Amino acid sequence: MVLGSIYALLALSWVVIYQGTRVLNFGIGQLMFLGALFMSTTSGLPYVAALVISLGAVGVIAGVTYMVAVRPLTGREPFSAAVLAIGVSIMMTAVADMAWGPNLRNLRRPIHPHPIRLWGAGTNTYQLATVALTILVVGGLLIFFRYTALGLKMRAAQENPLLASQRQINVFGVFGLAWALSGVLAALAGISYATTSVVSPDLTNLGLVGIAPALIGGFQSIGGAAIGAFLIAFIDVLGTKYIGGGSDDAVVFAAVLLLIAFRPHGLIVRREARRV
Amino acid sequence: MNVRLARRATGAVFLAVSCIAAAACSSSAKSAPQSSGATDSAPTSATASSVAASGPAYKIGYAGDMTGSLSNFGQPMYNGFKTEIDAVNKAGGVNGHQIDLVLQDYHADVNAARLAVNTLHNEGALAMFGGLSGSAWGPLASLASQDQMAQITIGVSDSQIVPPQPYVYSSQLAASSQASLMLQFLQQKLGPGSHSVAFIGFSSSYVQGFVSSLQAQIQSLGWKLVSNQTIPTSATNVSTQAQSIVSAKPDAVLGYLLDPSVPLTVTALTDSGFSGLIVNSVAGDQESTFKAVNNKNFYALMSYVYPLDPTVPGAVSMIQQAKGAGTTAGDESIWFTAGYAQGLLAVAALKGCGSNCTGASYNQALEAIGTVDAKGLTGDLALSPTRHRAIAAGEFAQWDSSKGLAVPVTGWLKTNVGVTQ
Numbered sequence: 270m271v272l273g274s275i276y277a278l279l280a281l282s283w284v285v286i287y288q289g290t291r292v293l294n295f296g297i298g299q300l301m302f303l304g305a306l307f308m309s310t311t312s313g314l315p316y317v318a319a320l321v322i323s324l325g326a327v328g329v330i331a332g333v334t335y336m337v338a339v340r341p342l343t344g345r346e347p348f349s350a351a352v353l354a355i356g357v358s359i360m361m362t363a364v365a366d367m368a369w370g371p372n373l374r375n376l377r378r379p380i381h382p383h384p385i386r387l388w389g390a391g392t393n394t395y396q397l398a399t400v401a402l403t404i405l406v407v408g409g410l411l412i413f414f415r416y417t418a419l420g421l422k423m424r425a426a427q428e429n430p431l432l433a434s435q436r437q438i439n440v441f442g443v444f445g446l447a448w449a450l451s452g453v454l455a456a457l458a459g460i461s462y463a464t465t466s467v468v469s470p471d472l473t474n475l476g477l478v479g480i481a482p483a484l485i486g487g488f489q490s491i492g493g494a495a496i497g498a499f500l501i502a503f504i505d506v507l508g509t510k511y512i513g514g515g516s517d518d519a520v521v522f523a524a525v526l527l528l529i530a531f532r533p534h535g536l537i538v539r540r541e542a543r544r545v
Numbered sequence: 546m547n548v549r550l551a552r553r554a555t556g557a558v559f560l561a562v563s564c565i566a567a568a569a570c571s572s573s574a575k576s577a578p579q580s581s582g583a584t585d586s587a588p589t590s591a592t593a594s595s596v597a598a599s600g601p602a603y604k605i606g607y608a609g610d611m612t613g614s615l616s617n618f619g620q621p622m623y624n625g626f627k628t629e630i631d632a633v634n635k636a637g638g639v640n641g642h643q644i645d646l647v648l649q650d651y652h653a654d655v656n657a658a659r660l661a662v663n664t665l666h667n668e669g670a671l672a673m674f675g676g677l678s679g680s681a682w683g684p685l686a687s688l689a690s691q692d693q694m695a696q697i698t699i700g701v702s703d704s705q706i707v708p709p710q711p712y713v714y715s716s717q718l719a720a721s722s723q724a725s726l727m728l729q730f731l732q733q734k735l736g737p738g739s740h741s742v743a744f745i746g747f748s749s750s751y752v753q754g755f756v757s758s759l760q761a762q763i764q765s766l767g768w769k770l771v772s773n774q775t776i777p778t779s780a781t782n783v784s785t786q787a788q789s790i791v792s793a794k795p796d797a798v799l800g801y802l803l804d805p806s807v808p809l810t811v812t813a814l815t816d817s818g819f820s821g822l823i824v825n826s827v828a829g830d831q832e833s834t835f836k837a838v839n840n841k842n843f844y845a846l847m848s849y850v851y852p853l854d855p856t857v858p859g860a861v862s863m864i865q866q867a868k869g870a871g872t873t874a875g876d877e878s879i880w881f882t883a884g885y886a887q888g889l890l891a892v893a894a895l896k897g898c899g900s901n902c903t904g905a906s907y908n909q910a911l912e913a914i915g916t917v918d919a920k921g922l923t924g925d926l927a928l929s930p931t932r933h934r935a936i937a938a939g940e941f942a943q944w945d946s947s948k949g950l951a952v953p954v955t956g957w958l959k960t961n962v963g964v965t966q
Contacts, residue, residue: 391784
């Protein structure tokens with residue numbers, strides 16, 4: 270469940286951007302890293318204030334990245350934007366390195382991790398809080414995209430940008446907002462993970478992990494990405510238990526390949542995504 | 546037209562940001578790493594004017610993990626090395642010669658490492674220091690004697706050092722030495738008798754070598770290895786492995802875990818009900834790791850002291866030198882000290898090499914170093930014709946939350962395993 274939570278936040282980060290702009294943002298790991306770095310820098314502030322500032326800062330960086338770098342590529346092959354995203358992520362790593370230096374950093378825990386047993390397995394209160402937070406985020410996003418004016422505008426812009434712009438929706442603004450939202454989700458995943466570990470550049474590798482649940486759940490569906498995340502976590506644990514600890518990535522991506530062979534669009538597909 | 550203008554403007558802004566970033570990189574006051582191929586003429590203009598160098602500069606190569614997956618170890622290590630070289634240059638150099646430090650960034654990649662060796666050899670470097678990655682420097686060690694350019698790295702395997710191979714040196718504990726020291730520590734903590742031990746480590750050939758040595762040494766003690774668990778290099782969840790370990794009921798858990806995996810693993814073990822000793826290797830012994838773990842049952846092996854340890858005079862003077870040289874970036878990392886110790890070896894060999902130093906004579910000088918005064922930064926820093934592993938001692942540390950510092954709980958423990966004296 271805990272592993273699934275981190276995967277879910279990452280998968281949502283991939284899905285929110287892809288849904289909006291059809292871009293695979295390979296810089297999500299860097300956004301995770303930046304979120305954790307901002308959180309370590311704001312350690313003198315009350316926890317919630319530090320969290321809001323850190324998430325906001327990464328959201329702004331992601332939104333500005335779209336406006337400055339990705340938006341000018343509108344109309345070109347999505348491949349160009351994906352390559353550009355890789356370039357931007359390399360630059361982000363270099364800038365983070367210059368700004369924060371190479372020392373590993375710690376994040377404080379918002380709650381003390383009391384060990385508890387749950388269905389025979391050991392976990393702790395912090396991990397359960399992470400799961401609860403993820404469920405809230407998934408629920409919040411579902412409500413946001415279905416019932417709020419801004420969420421509906423975002424969906425409209427995503428489904429038919431031309432029609433949406435004719436209805437006076439600021440399409441580029443909406444897409445920028447999708448990137449910012451994705452940045453916030455990636456930063457939240459980075460902070461959640463780094464709180465149980467240390468803040469190190471290794472976080473950037475984890476960003477790519479989120480693509481697996483997004484592929485399984487379908488890049489078109491928030492609920493599907495969340496289900497995919499918990500499915501991937503389950504496969505990961507099974508692989509570790511029955512094949513060995515070093516094999517879990519291979520097992521996870523083998524499962525992804527198998528699923529894609531039978532359901533190329535993932536488990537949950539919106540009808541319009543299959544139109545030809 | 547407006548769209549084209551906007552695109553050009555965006556491109557210009559992007560280019561400008563990149564240029565500013567590049568400029569900031571090269572002029573960073575925090576001594577940011579130089580890009581691949583940079584030549585670092587160490588003395589500043591102010592220093593150079595006060596130093597009378599009588600001959601051409603000695604060229605010393607450095608292959609660093611300045612970018613890539615090991616950069617958070619590689620950058621501090623380079624800055625530690627540079628601190629010593631800069632200090633020596635400032636004091637007039639060695640034998641009347643300045644030291645020209647030539648940096649190559651190989652970003653933990655074996656192909657880039659191969660290129661770095663070629664470049665350093667072509668530039669006439671006497672020897673090459675640095676080198677963290679086992680997957681890079683293991684395969685490339687054979688080039689050292691071929692090029693007559695000694696490689697003093699961290700990444701070579703035990704079998705490349707014992708028996709000593711020409712021109713190949715290590716400045717880190719052997720995997721087998723670490724296993725020996727960890728078992729010595731457990732004997733101290735657990736007392737006499739037979740004990741059961743579990744192991745958890747990341748997936749790599751180097752760690753497999755460690756486990757083989759650990760198994761052999763455990764067997765010779767009459768102890769039992771009751772569980773052997775592997776985790777990925779970038780682990781996100783180790784609860785399955787932790788539960789397997791706890792169900793085997795070991796007296797202690799030994800780890801070969803990288804820093805980011807240590808807190809995850811210790812938490813998973815304690816959450817699963819384990820309350821015994823957890824002892825990690827030198828792979829995960831950073832101050833921030835101890836702080837994140839914050840567990841009185843967790844210990845880690847250290848082959849070098851923390852750079853910011855105020856109780857070690859050698860560390861205090863090292864940091865003062867770093868402040869003078871502007872090379873303090875990464876000074877919270879133990880790898881800073883490891884780099885500085887490599888600098889001590891580099892300078893000691895230059896002293897013995899004389900004015901007409903070549904790659905071959907520098908190699909002889911390395912073997913003739915004997916014991917170097919490490920100023921308390923490590924327990925035993927020495928090289929000889931039969932000993933190509935400079936380090937043969939380690940101490941164990943535990944987090945002291947009242948001091949906010951990881952403090953040594955043993956003196957320097959020595960071992961002959963993995964080292965020929």
